[in-house]
Amino acid sequence: MALKKFKPVTAGTRWRIGNAYAEVTxxxxxKSLLETKKRTGGRNTSGHMTMRYIGGGHKKKYRIIDFKRNKKGFEATVK
Structure with a gap:
C-alpha cells in the first residue's frame, strides 16, 4: 500500500505520513448495500430542539455488512 505525505501547513502535519487508500477504494x-444515514439535526421525535449547534454537513451513507454470515443456499461472487 502506498503512503501519502501531507503538506507541512502546521507543525503537527510537518512529518505526518498516512495510508493512501486509492488502491483499495x-x-x-x-448500491444495494447502501442506506442513507438520517440525521436528527439535534431534534427529538417531537421535533423539539434538544441539542444546539447540530445540523448541516455532508450527506452520509451507511454500508450494510453481514457480520454473522449465516445465509445459506445461494451463490456469491467476490469482485
Whole structure:
C-alpha cells in the first residue's frame, strides 16, 4: 500500500505520513448495500430542539455488512 505525505501547513502535519487508500477504494460501493444515514439535526421525535449547534454537513451513507454470515443456499461472487 502506498503512503501519502501531507503538506507541512502546521507543525503537527510537518512529518505526518498516512495510508493512501486509492488502491483499495477505487470502485464505487454497491448500491444495494447502501442506506442513507438520517440525521436528527439535534431534534427529538417531537421535533423539539434538544441539542444546539447540530445540523448541516455532508450527506452520509451507511454500508450494510453481514457480520454473522449465516445465509445459506445461494451463490456469491467476490469482485
Amino acid at each position: 477505487t470502485n464505487v460501493p454497491e
